[in-house]
Amino acid sequence: MADGGGEPDQLAGERATAQFDVDGMKVAWAGSRHAVEVADRMARLVASDPVFRKDTRTMLSRKELFKDTLKKAAHAWKRIVELRLTEEEANLLRLYVDQPGYVDLHWGMFVPAIKGQGTEEQQKKWLPMAYKFQIIGCYAQTELGHGSNVQGLETTATFDPSADEFVMHSPTLTSSKWWPGGLGKASTHAVVYARLITEGKDYGIHGFIVQLRSLDDHSPLPGVTLGDIGGKFGSGAYNSMDNGVLRFDHVRIPRDQMLMRLSQVTREGKYVHSDVPKQLLYGTMVYVRQTIVADASKALSRAVCIAVRYSAIRKQFGSQDGGPETQVLNYKTQQSRLFPLLASAYAYRFVGQWLKWLYTDVTQKLEAKDYSTLPEAHACTAGLKSVTTSATADAIEECRKLCGGHGYLNSSGLPELFAVYVPACTYEGDNVVLLLQVSVVLHLVARFLMKTVAQVATGKQPVGTIAYMGNIQHLMQCKSAVNTAEDWLNPAAIKEVFEARALRMAVNCAQNISKAPSQEEGFSELSPDLLEAAVAHVQLIIVTKFIEKLQEDIPGPGVKEQLQKLCSIYALHLLHKHLGDFLSTGCITARQGALANELLGKLYAQVRPNAVALVDAFDYTDHYLGSVLGRYDGDVYPALYEEAWKDPLNETVVPDGYQEHLRPLLKQQLKLSRL
Ligand SMILES: CCCCCCCCCC/C=C\CCCC(=O)SCCNC(=O)CCNC(=O)[C@H](O)C(C)(C)COP(=O)(O)OP(=O)(O)OC[C@H]1O[C@@H](n2cnc3c(N)ncnc32)[C@H](O)[C@@H]1OP(=O)(O)O
Numbered sequence: 001m002a003d004g005g006g007e008p009d010q011l012a013g014e015r016a017t018a019q020f021d022v023d024g025m026k027v028a029w030a031g032s033r034h035a036v037e038v039a040d041r042m043a044r045l046v047a048s049d050p051v052f053r054k055d056t057r058t059m060l061s062r063k064e065l066f067k068d069t070l071k072k073a074a075h076a077w078k079r080i081v082e083l084r085l086t087e088e089e090a091n092l093l094r095l096y097v098d099q100p101g102y103v104d105l106h107w108g109m110f111v112p113a114i115k116g117q118g119t120e121e122q123q124k125k126w127l128p129m130a131y132k133f134q135i136i137g138c139y140a141q142t143e144l145g146h147g148s149n150v151q152g153l154e155t156t157a158t159f160d161p162s163a164d165e166f167v168m169h170s171p172t173l174t175s176s177k178w179w180p181g182g183l184g185k186a187s188t189h190a191v192v193y194a195r196l197i198t199e200g201k202d203y204g205i206h207g208f209i210v211q212l213r214s215l216d217d218h219s220p221l222p223g224v225t226l227g228d229i230g231g232k233f234g235s236g237a238y239n240s241m242d243n244g245v246l247r248f249d250h251v252r253i254p255r256d257q258m259l260m261r262l263s264q265v266t267r268e269g270k271y272v273h274s275d276v277p278k279q280l281l282y283g284t285m286v287y288v289r290q291t292i293v294a295d296a297s298k299a300l301s302r303a304v305c306i307a308v309r310y311s312a313i314r315k316q317f318g319s320q321d322g323g324p325e326t327q328v329l330n331y332k333t334q335q336s337r338l339f340p341l342l343a344s345a346y347a348y349r350f351v352g353q354w355l356k357w358l359y360t361d362v363t364q365k366l367e368a369k370d371y372s373t374l375p376e377a378h379a380c381t382a383g384l385k386s387v388t389t390s391a392t393a394d395a396i397e398e399c400r401k402l403c404g405g406h407g408y409l410n411s412s413g414l415p416e417l418f419a420v421y422v423p424a425c426t427y428e429g430d431n432v433v434l435l436l437q438v439s440v441v442l443h444l445v446a447r448f449l450m451k452t453v454a455q456v457a458t459g460k461q462p463v464g465t466i467a468y469m470g471n472i473q474h475l476m477q478c479k480s481a482v483n484t485a486e487d488w489l490n491p492a493a494i495k496e497v498f499e500a501r502a503l504r505m506a507v508n509c510a511q512n513i514s515k516a517p518s519q520e521e522g523f524s525e526l527s528p529d530l531l532e533a534a535v536a537h538v539q540l541i542i543v544t545k546f547i548e549k550l551q552e553d554i555p556g557p558g559v560k561e562q563l564q565k566l567c568s569i570y571a572l573h574l575l576h577k578h579l580g581d582f583l584s585t586g587c588i589t590a591r592q593g594a595l596a597n598e599l600l601g602k603l604y605a606q607v608r609p610n611a612v613a614l615v616d617a618f619d620y621t622d623h624y625l626g627s628v629l630g631r632y633d634g635d636v637y638p639a640l641y642e643e644a645w646k647d648p649l650n651e652t653v654v655p656d657g658y659q660e661h662l663r664p665l666l667k668q669q670l671k672l673s674r675l
């Protein structure tokens with residue numbers, strides 16, 4: 001339809017200008033042809049099922065929304081069982097249902113916590129029940145008074161040897177468990193983190209499996225107080241989740257419900273710690289942080305897909321001589337705001353795939369009792385979770401603005417996407433707190449290297465993602481050789497300046513900390529700088545993993561070439577954004593910074609004819625996108641128009657409240673005017 005300026009054929013035209021094989025790009029994005037096929041099948045299965053409709057979700061009351069979530073979760077499970085879906089298929093089906101709910105915590109945290117921290121015997125007992133949904137579990141760690149500081153949790157689990165039981169208790173208001181998803185209304189069980197006390201001694205935080213609700217009528221068990229903590233940011237959005245509050249009043253559980261893989265309490269009440277590092281208690285968080293990084297690319301690519309397609313449809317202003325209006329995607333400002341986000345979506349996708357590999361590798365090593373890579377796994381998951389979620393939340397909001405006024409409508413899908421996504425900056429570790437964890441590692445390495453710089457060639461070399469720091473002698477004094485804008489296309493030139501920037505920032509911090517009266521004071525004083533050093537290090541990891549991805553065989557005409565452009569855009573837009581870091585650490589000159597910006601402009605122009613095809617490669621159904629602006633067919637205006645009429649306000653022509661509030665007001669004003 002061409003009525004009123006809406007031109008769906010516009011997207012067909014955009015697709016025709018693509019200079020690469022979109023199917024090949026789908027494979028590069030998904031990771032394999034098999035992954036494309038399964039994702040496509042599950043997405044279509046969900047999209048074609050009326051139970052999974054979500055177009056009126058933002059108009060539901062909290063109670064209706066929660067009930068709708070229960071219905072969808074139960075229906076999804078029914079389909080998973082009926083169709084005998086594999087674990088991979090079931091996870092994808094749940095992803096495409098796209099409604100946060102208790103199942104996310106059941107599969108995402110309760111089951112992994114038992115797998116990671118339970119003994120074989122405990123796994124045999126609890127996992128089959130969890131796998132069949134005979135019990136529903138959540139992850140109850142955070143308390144009203146303590147979230148980031150896990151060591152500060154107050155809930156107690158005191159061993160009573162006379163009964164061979166633990167007594168779970170919430171001694172203060174601030175010890176109430178507060179936030180756990182699925183806890184408020186749905187869960188029957190929880191893995192509860194509490195201070196273990198035995199023989200009068202406090203042994204710190206440990207995990208316990210606790211039944212909360214009756215399996216007959218779902219009522220809370222004696223001594224257990226449970227509820228939902230209340231409405232959250234945005235309409236629809238994360239309000240489908242029953243984040244909950246939990247208090248214990250001397251609730252007894254059998255001793256064997258303490259998760260005992262890391263440490264045990266004997267029948268007599270003796271505390272025994274096995275030879276595994278204590279930090280494995282945090283293993284579930286490492287697992288989830290890794291999945292959150294992979295999810296960042298999904299959320300970001302959805303927002304970018306909407307903004308790119310709509311920008312190709314939307315037209316504003318004509319040429320001076322009254323010619324047709326211009327697609328807003330042709331404006332250089334729109335491109336310079338949007339294409340770095342498109343490039344970031346691909347960058348996060350590839351770093352997410354790498355992180356999954358790292359996590360699997362570390363897990364295998366842990367099983368073989370090799371704990372050497374645990375700090376690397378912690379620093380990478382914490383840092384990448386922090387940087388990718390913060391950037392993604394900002395990017396979704398930027399995409400909303402890129403869609404102008406219509407982006408602010410719920411029907412654009414962007415307000416809800418933002419509201420669902422933005423707590424990722426807080427949950428599973430506040431992003432600042434997590435970056436500080438990374439900076440501790442960087443500071444230690446930088447301090448060590450500064451001390452041993454003379455013997456660094458013979459000394460113990462840093463490995464993994466901090467290996468570059470071992471190249472300290474070169475990186476502290478190197479000068480970029482870039483002389484033309486095109487020189488910045490060389491991945492080695494990019495890598496060198498990102499490494500030098502990250503290392504110099506870490507070393508500067510370490511030098512300044514060493515001048516402070518104590519390391520603790522120095523660390524506190526310098527913490528804003530340490531955060532920036534950690535960000536520089538994490539951005540280096542993302543850039544490096546993108547470059548490494550391009551060294552792989554990537555089939556499909558033109559696919560690798562497009563990815564090379566996106567990789568350059570990703571790195572150079574960061575260089576442009578953080579120019580102050582690169583200049584102040586002396587890694588590049590002002591002229592080299594200007595050359596990078598010059599190249600960026602050229603790259604945007606090269607991406608422009610491919611932009612729509614690059615978002616098509618994400619392979620999202622209209623159902624999953626949930627946006628009238630991002631429709632595959634580009635038929636935006638009729639859809640926007642139709643969507644408006646679905647609003648409950650439009651159910652009557654004259655609004656409710658007219659008789660009580662509008663009519664008397666209007667009549668009164670009329671009378672006054674006649675006086
Ligand atoms: C089906 C598949 C789908 C899966 C997807 C599911 C996703 C579902 C999404 C649902 C949505 C939301 C879920 C949200 C759930 C939550 O939010 S759960 C609660 C999360 N809470 C936190 O993240 C708390 C953050 N705080 C911490 O992690 C720690 O307290 C902190 C690391 C900040 C500090 O730890 P401390 O022990 O107090 O202190 P330190 O002295 O700093 O550390 C001691 C040493 O331990 C090392 N360390 C710390 N953490 C880890 C870790 N995770 N792994 C390994 N090592 C760790 C640290 O480096 C220190 O080491 P050192 O002594 O220096 O060598």
Ligand SMILES: Cc1cc2nc3c(=O)[nH]c(=O)nc-3n(C[C@H](O)[C@H](O)[C@H](O)COP(=O)(O)OP(=O)(O)OC[C@H]3O[C@@H](n4cnc5c(N)ncnc54)[C@H](O)[C@@H]3O)c2cc1C
Pocket residue numbers: 105139140141142145146147148149178179180181238243423426427428429430431432433436
């Ligand atoms: C939607 C949602 C779902 C959640 N789901 C769960 C769940 O299923 N299970 C569960 O157990 N928990 C859950 N949580 C809780 C979540 O893990 C915590 O909110 C999170 O870990 C942050 O802790 P906090 O709330 O104590 O923040 P705080 O630590 O109080 O943060 C407040 C401010 O202080 C700053 N700050 C804190 N410490 C430091 C420091 N050392 N240095 C500098 N600045 C600092 C932070 O950066 C932040 O700006 C959920 C939270 C949300 C929002």
